[in-house]
Amino acid sequence: MSDLMSTLALSASGMKAQAGRLRHVSENIANSDTPGYRRKTVNFQSLVDQSGANIGVEMGKVALDQAELKQVYDPGNPLADANGYYEGSNVNLMVEIADAREAQRSYEANLKMFDQARQMQSSLLELLRR
Template identity: 75%
Template sequence: MSDLMKTLALSASGMQAQSTRLRHVSENIANADTPGYRRKTMRFEQMVTGGELTGQVKPGPVSLDQRALERVFDPGHPLADENGHYDGSNVDLVVEIADAREAQRSYEANLKMFDQARQMTSSLLDLLRR
């Protein structure tokens, strides 16, 4: 029974981490046209309990992409310098959409694993009741 509970916790942590990742990807897409916006990135960290790795993951710290901002030529823009340029964002929509799909698929895989473990736990409890 303990292993099934560990499986539930493992898949739940994966769903939570992918949900956080998808939120950051959504913020990046929403701010793709915001001048001066830097893409947010995050990585996952393994969870440690009692000095041992549990296999669970958690969202790590959010960092800003340090790639150069796109220079946009628009002399009429209020942020434009004397040459008519301003700093755009460094968000690449193709990369963000790919990241969103990857996060969604990973979330779905964790959800299926969670549901399978839940069904197995329910079946085990039904057998024990007999």
């Protein structure tokens, strides 16, 4: 039963990490037109116990993408310099949509693993009752 419980905890940590990743992707998409906005990237870290066994995954620190900010020509914008340019964001919507799909699919895979372990646990309890 302990293995099934650890499977539930492992898949739950994966769902939590992917939900956090999806939150940051959503922020990037929402701020894609915000001048000076830098894309947020997320790293994942393995959680290990004292014996070295993997017990889950968590989001690491959020980092800002250091890619060049897009130069936008708009002389009427109050942020524009003497040449009519201002710094836009470095968010690429195609990359963000791909990241969102990957996070969604990873979340769904963890959800299926969680559901499978829950069903196995339920079946085991049913067998033990007999």
